[in-house]
Amino acid sequence: MSAVGQPLARVEGRLKVTGAARYTADLPQDDGKDLVHAVAVCATVAKGRITSIDARQARAAGGVLELITHRNAPRLRPVPAQEVFGPAHETLLVLQDDRVHYSGQPVAVVVADTLENATHAASLVRVEYAAERPVATLFEGIDDAFDSPRHAPPATVGDADRGLAEAAVVIDRTYTTPAQHHHPMETMATTVRWTAEEVTVHVSTQTISMIRDGLATTFGLRPEQVRVVSEFLGGGFGGKGAWCWPSVVTAMAARLTGRQVRLVTTRRQMFAATGQRPHSVQRVRLGARRDGVLTAIAQDCVGDTSAFYDTPPFFIGAATPVPYAAPNIRTTQRFVRVNCQTPVPMRSPVEGVGLVSIESAMDELAAELGVDPLELRRRNYAERDPNSGLPWSSNGLLECYERGARRFGWPERNPKPRSMRDGRYLVGWGMATAVRHAGSDPTSALVRLGADGRAVVQIGSQDLGTGTFTIMTQVAADALGVPVAMMRAELGDTDLPNGGGSFGSHTAASVAAAARLAGEALRAKVIRIAVADDGSPLSGASPDDVLVDDGYLFVRGDRSRGERYAQILRRNRLQAVDATGEHTPPPREGATVARWAFGADFTEVKVDPELGTVRVTRHVKAIEAGRIINPRTARSQVIGGVVMGIGQALTEATEVDRRDARITNASFWGYHVPVNADVPDIDAIFVERDDPHIPGSVKGLGEIATIGTAPAIANAVFHATGKRVRDLPITPDKLL
Amino acid sequence: MRPFSYTTVSSVRSAVLQVSPDPKAQYVAGATEVLNLVREGQIAADRLVDIRALPLTSIRAGADGLHIGALARHVENHPVVRRDYPVLAQALLAGASPQVRNMFTPGGNLLQRTRCSYYRDVSFACNRREPGSGCGALEGNNRYNAIFGGSDHCIAVHPSDLAVALTALDAVARTQGPAGARAIPIEELHRLPGEEPHRETVLEHGELITGIDVPASRFAARSHYLKIRDRASFAFALVSVAVAVDVRRGVVRDCRIALGGVAPRPWRARAAEAALTGKPLNEASRRAAGKAAASGAVPRRHNRFKVAMVERAVARALSEVED
Amino acid sequence: MPDDVGSRESAGRAAGGPSRRQVLGRGALLGAATVGAGVAAQAEAARAATAPPVREETLAAEPVEISLRVNGRERTLSVEPRTTLLDALRERLGLTGTKKGCDQGACGACTVLVDGRRVNSCLTLAVMRRDAEITTIEGLAKGDELHPVQRAFLECDAFQCGYCTSGQIMSAAALIEEGHAGSPGEVREWMSGNICRCGAYPNIVAAVRQAAGGGAR
Structure with a gap:
């Protein structure tokens, strides 16, 4: 019997339910006698210079072995951007000079014999700054927004302006999405042993080869000299996928002390250690005929990037020309340098951000035209990839619509906002399309x-x-x-x-x-x-x-x-x-087909109209991602993706003080990821397809699992209340 | 965490003798708050004095009311509390995760510190934590901050749900200090910040809360706690309301309305109580009480919504105690 | 005489380690004596969760040898008064199944049982738990035989990355003992002190219900 396609239980499951799985901070188990602990001291201004570091008290505290600042840190070699993913140039900044570019940047590292001593000594390091006025958010810097054609080439099909001019109806709306953080339950942990011959690194990372190559380059080693291990990983969601400072400073500490050194970032430090989903403003114009057929999509985005990283990380509008067969499409992105950590992907850097506005605008168009939102999407189904003009390698979107709608009971929906009730609660049903490039x-x-x-x-x-x-x-x-x-x-x-x-x-x-x-x-x-x-x-x-x-x-x-x-x-x-x-993946250049995964989210919310609280009460997600290798783990992944989408829609935002560019909710009690009580039963449907253009017909699930959920919820909130919230997350205050 | 010594004591007298003369000594019982504060640096304690062995764990219910020891456990499970003081049980259940509720003590809960962002991160300016350093919240991210009782020096909010319910029940804290015992109405336990936000409570250093007295009343049995938060559970209140009403022959004879999440201490909405007293409990009177509860609010840039939220929350909470 | 209670507590423990009585400065007080309304369970709860020290003593702000009773074994270890139970378990005893997720009591990853009750081990000091019975994820199974909650988590795929799982399982085991597994809604509320960023909540609810004998849904 074929094992592929069977709901095999996780092979490492027993290790995880008995506490025997060893994550990075659980190592080493064999010989930990040599192990010492490092704790980072992070900048408390977002821009400026370090004028003094008083480490006398810290050094006098018990057990301190080493204190590293930009004055005594090993010199690092720059890591070329093509070698690592993420802010490569940051290597220049990790304890290399006195400049501060974002709050939370490491400015010193204390190494001590015990975790308690290292933590306490780190709290005693006194750093003085000559602070400068930072660019705190996108809005403060929007006048200086710049284009980056190399990273965000405007995507163009036909002539969007003409398509808008020809439209019978135009929806013109602006949406904002906040900075959000991945918050894997395991913070960034690194343990490094540095000997004359080789460097052994245990690290929480989504990409061991990148950490190996990056460390080798920055410390002037051959890649063979660096071994990187990451067996059990406590989540990532994109937050452990980029080149970032914890592994670099831990390696420094190991080299300087000659000891095996462990550094585990605190939850607060996680708000600046690894990057975040970028803050964005997205203006969307949809042009359509009276029957709902799109004549044009125009999306103009502004997103933030960090002040120290020249290369904007990604183009949030890149997938906008994919879901619908509009003859005229234009999507652009401009960037604003902000004194924040560099944005990194978070469970779809592109679709997970850029389609929030498109899917919300489609719902607004449906309401404007009096067309059912699902029917509107069906009418605009793209037989080929509108962006490339290529045929789909496979496409199960229509079946996702159909099976998802049937399971959800979508035909029972009363189209009128505020028309459905359950006792004191307003009931809303919303849906959205999801697409994600398959590679x-x-x-x-x-x-x-x-x-x-x-x-x-x-x-x-x-x-x-x-x-x-x-x-x-x-x-x-x-x-x-x-x-x-x-x-x-x-x-x-x-x-x-x-x-x-x-x-x-x-x-x-x-x-x-x-x-x-x-x-x-x-x-x-x-x-x-x-x-x-x-x-x-x-x-x-x-x-x-x-x-x-x-x-x-x-x-x-x-x-x-x-x-x-x-x-x-x-x-x-x-x-x-x-x-x-x-x-070897098929080359993207010269492709003869467009490879995408598809999905449709259907959701029900109940809104307390007096108090503004929103609860998702049921959710159906239908996904076509080719063939499913393991329906059991796949289902869990999709459920988890929907949960993250609930957070994106309703509870999560990284709050920045607009005076000093510092994060004010840097904790698990201040930044609200969904808890169990926020989450209803979630139904995952897999629409399976053979795809002759993809080995094994495997398109991937990680991101399509989340894409579509947040806009579906926002649309359901509109259906429940008649109020359109265009600024995520939809917290109670916005519905009062 | 800074190093500290650890002392166990077995009598109230001994506890007070240990802590009173030593400004760097601090009581610890549930530890759910003290450890966070010492770890993050809000409290510079050199010594923790563990009071868990003190004989303060009793819960006594009688004709004169309820006595809750400062170290009593799981007050919300007590059958008399559930039957005769529902607001208290509901506030306790809404107050924290099951794990934290297995650890915390009523006395410690009353003395938890504000969750203001600028207080909880020691690198921000905060007059409450560091006198004269300024208040980051006044012009900063003050969505969670006070709309009542604040000053130009501090707009912190007290986060205890229990304290709000106790305020609505006219409860009194019993304390023991170097100068002897006294009784302090829960409502007056915390100072309004005024010009000295760092003086957070009326307690002297070393003065120990030994218990809480909840007097018998005609309104306690008909009471309710409503908490509005940013997620369904395990979050601090945006706004909370404790209501208790004495309704006889269709008319509100007496009532208590206290608000949480809106002020540096549990906030008695006396104007709302006045608006409701003598009226039948119906939609009109509930809305009028809500309006009255929100009157006099001084919202800031990011918390204007709390005014409407208070109005509606008071009306909603009252609807829960209607027949 | 409250001292009797203290003696009973001590008598229940395995032999070994210095006698607690030797360091008793004064007569111990338990203080759970007066409990209103004659509720025995209340008294029991009070006693268990309070786990009062039975001596009056001071430990200086320096390393001290203590013993902890973890998973049925008396373990001797060196801690400082400031060492949290979480760090003691992980860094001193090598019991790394218990995880640190926030170190602020806001995520539940560090949940262990103290005298049968779930607590955040990051919010308590090791020295405060010298008289307690501590159970960690490593102590839940009986040899090779998994605890019903562990089995249900496996069967319901109630985790992905597994990092929060120890805390979820300890919390769930306690929840069932508390009698809070009556409905899916009740489980959701009473499991809300344990964050799972992979979003396994629906499967966690199913697992808790299954382990409690309430059916998968």
């Missing part, structure tokens, strides 16, 4: 089979909790032809074959493709050994005629003529046999 990264895998018949699949990838361990096991087991119980997965170590970063919804597609190739190569290799082995029942058979089932190899048509993997290896005195697989 993969170059990935290598190794599968090794032992003489005991057990096998291991190795990829230097990461498991953020999404199920990478499990799907690697399933795919490799199928490819080799053994039961999943005989296959083990290893990941999270740069000593393993290169696995790329776990972001961009690429991981499942990448590791599945590589694992399959490696498993199939190994199967072929053992078959060749067997057919050439006089002692084997398979001797002399054509390799093409040898089938494998459940670890048993046999000749097509004669199941009695065969033997098990283990027998072949043992007879040939082989301890183990292995084979590798290399996945």
